[in-house]
Amino acid sequence: MAYLDRGSTTGYGRHADSEGDASWAELAKTGKSKSHRYQEHEAVYYEGDPADKVYEVVEGTVMLFKLLPDGRRQVVEVLRTGGLFGLTSKAHQDCNAETLTASVIRSIEKREIEGSTVMQQHIAKCMLTQLETLHDHAVLLGRKSAFERVASFLMRFVPERGIVGCIGPKPSGKDESLIVLAMTRQEIADYLGLTIETVSRVISDLKRRGLITIEKQDRIRITNVCGICHLTGTH
Amino acid sequence: MAYLDRGSTTGYGRHADSEGDASWAELAKTGKSKSHRYQEHEAVYYEGDPADKVYEVVEGTVMLFKLLPDGRRQVVEVLRTGGLFGLTSKAHQDCNAETLTASVIRSIEKREIEGSTVMQQHIAKCMLTQLETLHDHAVLLGRKSAFERVASFLMRFVPERGIVGCIGPKPSGKDESLIVLAMTRQEIADYLGLTIETVSRVISDLKRRGLITIEKQDRIRITNVCGICHLTGTH
Numbered sequence: 404m405a406y407l408d409r410g411s412t413t414g415y416g417r418h419a420d421s422e423g424d425a426s427w428a429e430l431a432k433t434g435k436s437k438s439h440r441y442q443e444h445e446a447v448y449y450e451g452d453p454a455d456k457v458y459e460v461v462e463g464t465v466m467l468f469k470l471l472p473d474g475r476r477q478v479v480e481v482l483r484t485g486g487l488f489g490l491t492s493k494a495h496q497d498c499n500a501e502t503l504t505a506s507v508i509r510s511i512e513k514r515e516i517e518g519s520t521v522m523q524q525h526i527a528k529c530m531l532t533q534l535e536t537l538h539d540h541a542v543l544l545g546r547k548s549a550f551e552r553v554a555s556f557l558m559r560f561v562p563e564r565g566i567v568g569c570i571g572p573k574p575s576g577k578d579e580s581l582i583v584l585a586m587t588r589q590e591i592a593d594y595l596g597l598t599i600e601t602v603s604r605v606i607s608d609l610k611r612r613g614l615i616t617i618e619k620q621d622r623i624r625i626t627n628v629c630g631i632c633h634l635t636g637t638h
Numbered sequence: 639m640a641y642l643d644r645g646s647t648t649g650y651g652r653h654a655d656s657e658g659d660a661s662w663a664e665l666a667k668t669g670k671s672k673s674h675r676y677q678e679h680e681a682v683y684y685e686g687d688p689a690d691k692v693y694e695v696v697e698g699t700v701m702l703f704k705l706l707p708d709g710r711r712q713v714v715e716v717l718r719t720g721g722l723f724g725l726t727s728k729a730h731q732d733c734n735a736e737t738l739t740a741s742v743i744r745s746i747e748k749r750e751i752e753g754s755t756v757m758q759q760h761i762a763k764c765m766l767t768q769l770e771t772l773h774d775h776a777v778l779l780g781r782k783s784a785f786e787r788v789a790s791f792l793m794r795f796v797p798e799r800g801i802v803g804c805i806g807p808k809p810s811g812k813d814e815s816l817i818v819l820a821m822t823r824q825e826i827a828d829y830l831g832l833t834i835e836t837v838s839r840v841i842s843d844l845k846r847r848g849l850i851t852i853e854k855q856d857r858i859r860i861t862n863v864c865g866i867c868h869l870t871g872t873h
Contacts, residue, residue: 469777471871477777492766497773520755527758530765531727537772538714538732542704544779545712545831596780636706 436511447500447508448489454496456510457526458489463506464585467498468593478594479540480533481586487529504585544596551636552595553605557582557615557625558632565632578628584621609634671746682735682743683724689731691745692761693724698741699820702733703828713829714775715768716821722764739820779831786871787830788840792817792850792860793867800867813863819856844869 438461441447447458450469458465460482467480467488479498482488489510491497502508516522543552558565560582572578584591588606592599606623609615614630615623625631632638673696676682682693685704693700695717702715702723714733717723724745726732737743751757778787793800795817807813819826823841827834841858844850849865850858860866867873 467773469773471777471781472873473871475781475871477780479773479776490766491770492763493770497770523758523762527762527765528727530762530769531725534765534768534772535726535728535732537769537776538702538704540776541714541772541779542706542712544776545828546706546710593780636708636710638707 435515436509438507438509441502441506441508443502443505445502447502448496450496450499452496454489454491454494454513456489456512457487457516458500459509459511460484460486460488461507461509463508464503465500465506465508466503466586466590466594467500469498476593477596478590480536481594485529487526487533490526490530490533503590547636549595549597549601549605550608550634552597553591553602553609554631554634555636556591556595557623558628558635560584561625561628564628565635565637569632572629578626578630580625580628581618582623582625584623586621670750671744673742673744676737676741676743678737678740680737682737683731685731685734687731689724689726689729689748691724691747692722692751693735694744694746695719695721695723696742696744698743699738700735700741700743701738701821701825701829702735704733711828712831713825715771716829720764722761722768725761725765725768738825782871784830784832784836784840785843785869787832788826788837788844789866789869790871791826791830792858793863793870795819796860796863799863800870800872804867807864813861813865815860815863816853817858817860819858821856 441463447465462484465482465486465488466478467482468476468478470476480486480488481503488498488500489496511522516526543555547555561580563570564580586594588602589599591597592602595602606615606617609631610617612630614627614634615625618624676698682700697719700717700721700723701713702717703711703713705711715721715723716738723733723735724731746757751761778790782790796815798805799815821829823837824834826832827837830837841850841852844866845852847865849862849869850860853859
């Protein structure tokens with residue numbers, strides 16, 4: 404695998420590439436990595452905990468968040484299968500990590516990584532994707548309206564749409580996508596830098612406009628993907 | 639150098655460590671890295687340009703920014719001496735890079751990095767610090783008030799203050815710090831997710847409260863560092 408590989412498409416959610424997977428699996432065989440099952444909304448670590456391990460989402464979803472002393476919360480990353488976390492240059496974690504859904508998390512001591520070039524390259528590749536996601540998120544938080552933020556958030560769940568080289572709506576005429584958010588309204592608000600009232604108001608409005616239907620609290624059917632995409636502020 | 643080294647303190651501005659410096663210098667000797675002098679506000683690359691090089695700020699300051707199609711701009715990173723950029727997993731740059739001041743920028747082809755473990759580890763270390771800075775910036779953009787954003791921005795220029803292990807004011811009684819912003823009000827606004835009017839209003843207000851004095855447009859004397867620090871939202 405070339406270092407800082409060009410042309411890779413990891414997409415939102417940062418899936419581990421096969422070589423990364425292989426190296427984790429190898430380490431698992433030697434007993435160097437450990438897997439642990441977490442309940443929904445269980446803490447993996449807290450800000451300030453010793454930062455001696457790197458974690459990988461094997462299954463499920465994890466959020467990283469930071470708190471201000473008065474309780475304001477900002478979700479800074481949402482990680483899905485293949486996503487890595489616990490990545491800090493400091494001796495202590497810079498964020499809190501908590502599962503959003505029931506998850507399986509693999510962990511490995513940082514000192515074990517020192518001997519594995521493949522692992523180091525895999526981590527570097529994941530960090531590159533995380534930097535890009537955080538750049539995009541800074542644009543969302545710093546410059547987008549509430550509607551644009553919610554529309555951008557919804558579009559991240561629709562594969563191969565709203566990105567460079569978007570394939571457009573299916574020729575069948577129906578331009579739908581069923582998405583599972585795995586986040587409460589409050590978590591979405593804390594990720595998008597909004598209040599829960601604003602998130603609920605925007606979702607109700609998108610529903611009223613016929614762009615989405617709510618199937619369950621965390622299950623939304625986008626009934627007009629192009630319509631939502633046009634609200635993201637990137638058109 | 640240990641991979642994902644614990645306990646390192648790179649601070650805001652991401653200074654290259656000595657081993658990173660040494661490896662760049664080595665590559666310079668072999669003619670593999672190239673240095674180029676840029677004027678103030680000169681583009682290094684544009685979003686969408688081929689991403690075949692990694693860049694290092696040798697001298698000066700560089701901003702990375704993204705534009706929305708209607709012209710809204712978000713500055714996503716500000717890099718000082720030792721800061722690396724051009725780091726993306728894709729074939730094309732995800733941001734625009736422009737100098738804020740006259741700068742010297744060193745560049746190296748990504749393929750040259752493949753042969754250097756020291757360089758790869760140096761880049762990984764820089765990316766870790768960048769991830770932490772972007773996490774903090776997400777909190778600033780998503781959850782902080784205008785006053786808190788400007789105060790947090792000013793505090794980033796005061797070494798060893800407002801961080802864990804802050805040394806507090808000098809025993810002399812004067813708690814001052816002269817800072818050179820190297821950014822216009824518009825650039826600060828685009829970094830902090832504010833309008834230029836809001837940035838100017840907050841700076842005027844801080845001046846009226848006796849916390850700062852303006853020596854030149856981009857040169858501010860903080861006359862009460864603890865006072866500004868208490869406005870950052872992290873106390």
